[in-house]
Amino acid sequence: MNKLLRADNTRMLRSATFRFGLLSLLALLLITFFLDGDKGTLQRTEAGFQSLLLFLPMVCGFLIILSVGAEFGNGAIRNKLIVGHRRSHVYTSWMVTGIAVTLISFVFTAAVLAVTCAIDGGIIELSAKTLVTLSGVILCSLLCNAAMCLLISVIVPGAKGAVLCFIFQEALFMVFMISAEEGGIAWVEKVSYFFPQGLIGVVSLLTAPEKPWVYMLCSLGAAVVFFALGIHYFRRKDLN
Amino acid sequence: MDYVLETQGLTKQYKKFTALRNLCMHVPKGAIYGLVGRNGAGKTTLIRLVCGLQFPTEGTFALWGTEYRDAKINLMRQRMGAVVETPSLFPYMTARGNLEQQYRVLGLPNFNGIDELLALVGLSDTGKKKAEHFSLGMRQRLAIAVALCGNPDFLVLDEPINGLDPQGIVEVRELILKLNRERNITFLISSHILDELARIATHYGFVDRGRIVREMSAEELQNACRKCVSMTVTNTEALARELERRQIDYTVTGPDTVDIYAQLNITQLAVALWEEKCEILSCSEQDENLEGFFLSLVGGESHE
Known part of the structure; x- marks a missing residue:
């Protein structure tokens, strides 16, 4: 298992795709931050924060799907199975790599947002408790997103999987946005507990959700379900 | 006789299509076993099953006497390498990069053997050239080098000379013979280029419609074809x-x-x-x- 982790992490973190993903995040955050030039630092940071919830899962999802899809596409996955690695270990290693990518991307975007905010002229005072709670809720939803993307990438590997993931994430975002404008639809609100896109309408930079642990539990629960489904499917899948 | 690979009643069914039917074969230790059959006979399916990429519908196979359902099969698989159909390489990596990646997958402590492997397959001078820019022959040789990482005792090659030019065919043939003689590696090679297979194989398995119709040694074949x-x-x-x-x-x-x-x-x-x-x-x-x-x-x- 450690061998696979080392191999997968090294490949992912050294890949041009990963660097390109981080650069894309940087560009998207800066564009969002400076889009409304006439607003104050707080409003612009809030907009940047909201865009983090939109772009981060998308970029992380793409990175996971492209990485796993590459192994299916070029046949490198065979090199793991032929030499005796268990399928459950291969899948778990992908999941851990996906989590690592998510964590690094989250820290990167949070740092970019903080630096941008500081350069813009105003340091926003946030309570440590709010910051930690927000980080926890967002990270848990991002883990759920990573597990979902990994499941998609194994069922539909490669570019098709990436397109499917993009459509699904966009659809989630649209549903939550429309629901927020309509004044909140009960079932949509419940689904929003699980996905980062759903948090856009729920959390703000200045306020943590009322019951953060509900969001965390729902997201982590969904992540575990996606992970279990993925392993179950992958262990029975015939590979070429 | 010691067998590296034995199959008993191996069957693989894809919905309504039966790719392998009750297939029985025996690959002796140290042999170059040529799997002969026309396209669609079931050669690649058999290799996929042996390599753990797919699962048999019925029947069983054993590597060094360990059945595929046994938990120890993964230990046995560590002693094998394979090139199944197309070379399994990361196209954006160099030859060395691909070998380093496989060394990590195998958990080898250092990259000491990589230069030797590159020299063995004649790719020492590829430098920073990425695998996507390699010729088919170079990719095939690199894939064999990847399969050789960790010094396997058993190498499975699926159509290793398909699409190669005459020079490439000679190089791969020489490499197989060298590895068999010098390192005593057992080979299972599928091919429908029979003349080429006849130059290296010590044993044959003739596959037709998912069955082994006959197994024989090169000597027996020579007598039969005398x-x-x-x-x-x-x-x-x-x-x-x-x-x-x-x-x-x-x-x-x-x-x-x-x-x-x-x-x-x-x-x-x-x-x-x-x-x-x-x-x-x-x-x-x-x-x-x-x-x-x-x-x-x-x-x-x-x-x-």
Whole structure:
């Protein structure tokens, strides 16, 4: 298992795709931050924060799907199975790599947002408790997103999987946005507990959700379900 | 005999299509086992099962005596390498990068053997050139190098010379022979380029419609394909006596037919047999190669 982790992490973190993903995040955050030039630092940071919830899962999802899809596409996955690695270990290693990518991307975007905010002229005072709670809720939803993307990438590997993931994430975002404008639809609100896109309408930079642990539990629960489904499917899948 | 791979009643069904039917084969240790069969015969399916990429519908196989359902099969798999269909490489990595990645997958403590492997497959001077810019022959050799990481005892190669130019074919052939002789690596090679396989294989398995129709050693095949004169006579005992008197190698293949393995003076033999009241009814020269033998086994008609 450690061998696979080392191999997968090294490949992912050294890949041009990963660097390109981080650069894309940087560009998207800066564009969002400076889009409304006439607003104050707080409003612009809030907009940047909201865009983090939109772009981060998308970029992380793409990175996971492209990485796993590459192994299916070029046949490198065979090199793991032929030499005796268990399928459950291969899948778990992908999941851990996906989590690592998510964590690094989250820290990167949070740092970019903080630096941008500081350069813009105003340091926003946030309570440590709010910051930690927000980080926890967002990270848990991002883990759920990573597990979902990994499941998609194994069922539909490669570019098709990436397109499917993009459509699904966009659809989630649209549903939550429309629901927020309509004044909140009960079932949509419940689904929003699980996905980062759903948090856009729920959390703000200045306020943590009322019951953060509900969001965390729902997201982590969904992540575990996606992970279990993925392993179950992958262990029975015939590979070429 | 020690077998590296044995299969018993191996069957693989894809919905309504049966790719393998009750297949039994035996790959002896140290052999270069040629899996011969036309396209769609089931060669690649068999290799996918052996490599753990797919699962049998029925039957079983064992690597070094360990059945595939046994938990220890993963330990056995650590002793094997394979190139299945297309070379499994990261196209954006260099030759060295691909080998380093496989070293990490295998958990090897350092990259010390990489230079030796690159030299072995003739890719030492590729430098920073990425695998996507390699020729097919270079990619094939790199894939073999990846399969050789960790010093396996058993190498499975699926159509290793498909699409290679003559130079590439010679290089891969030489490499296989070298590895078999110097490192005693057992090979399972599938191919439908029979002439090429005939140059290296020590054992053969002929596959047709998902079954092994015959397994034999190269020696047995050589005997089966040996150039001979097949003679039909009225008295095989008289012919046998005459051939023994002349110290000529022969095999009685039927109640009235004898295969004679020598250049004959037919007139002299006919005169000698006439004195024994034995008539020659027919006489034909037989000269079969691997291709002819394969066709005689599976028939010439299309299966598609």
